[in-house]
Amino acid sequence: AQKITQTQPGMFVQEKEAVTLDCTYDTSDQSYGLFWYKQPSSGEMIFLIYQGSYDEQNATEGRYSLNFQKARKSANLVISASQLGDSAMYFCAMRLGAQKLVFGQGTRLTINP
């Protein structure tokens, strides 16, 4: 089965702390891509970061980094120095081949002041 699993329904973190959101995936494809999206309470989907299956270095975008462990089939999102505005739903997604794009169930992150 080709699927994405996010095992943390909710996370609570103190402001300025780092946070890791877990994502594991299952695919037999050799070529795939992994994404993280943020969905604030307003509902829009905001692209955060991407990692290709052949990329050897972990992707980084500002305070976001993707901890890609291919052998473990995990693609965790790390947010450094969390801010109140980081409170949102976070979705991990996987591109299968060149076409299909499937999402995990999401993790609701709450940043406490």
Place this chain on the structure above:
Amino acid sequence: NAGVTQTPKFRVLKTGQSMTLLCAQDMNHEYMYWYRQDPGMGLRLIHYSVGEGTTAKGEVPDGYNVSRLKKQNFLLGLESAAPSQTSVYFCASRSTPEAFFGQGTRLTVV
């Protein structure tokens, strides 16, 4: 630059009625997707298209039909709406690698 536009943004249907949701993108993307989002379920793929004139089933295709007659438009149809189809529907289009999303359509079937 409009990006991805979904029409309508809100709709209430009675059970058994039909409707079509329109997704339009102005980025010349080949790939387009329809998802539904329900509490605790994340985004589930309904149908997708890899180019004009093509469509394919996703994870939850039953009760929906799609068409991609023009590259820029991807239509999602409900032939006979059911209360189980109450959801928020998102359209997305993709080049490489990022997918761009519309603002969503909140559909309620009563």
